[in-house]
Amino acid sequence: MADQHKPGETVKASAIYKVVKEGDGGPEFEVTCVEGEHFPPTGGR
Template sequence: MAGDSSYKPGEIVKVSGIYSVVHDDGKGTFEVTCVEGEHFPPTRSGKGAHFELKYAATHSHKHADLNGGDSK
C-alpha cells in the first residue's frame, strides 16, 4: 500500500533515481528512471498506481566530484 515514501503520477520528482511503479493489485510492477524537477508520468492503467524510490542517484552535472573539474 502507498505510504509516505510513495508518489502519485503528476507529482514533482524530488529525488532522481530508479523508481518502482506499483499497481494497487501488486501485478505488473516494473522500474523506471525519474528525474528531479520533472513530473512523475501518468500510467496507462490510469488510477491505482504509485511510484516508490528504489535507488537514488545524483546527476553527473550536479555531483561535486564531476562538477567544474579541470579536464587536463
C-alpha cells in the first residue's frame, strides 16, 4: 500500500500525488506537490 499523507503535512519528495477524499466519496484527482511545501487542502467541508 502506498504511503498516505494528510493536508498540511510537509512534502518529502516532489511528485504527482493521487488525492482520495474520505467521507463524501468525491472523485479522485491528482496534484503536483513540491518537496518542502505542504500538501494542499482537499476541499472538505
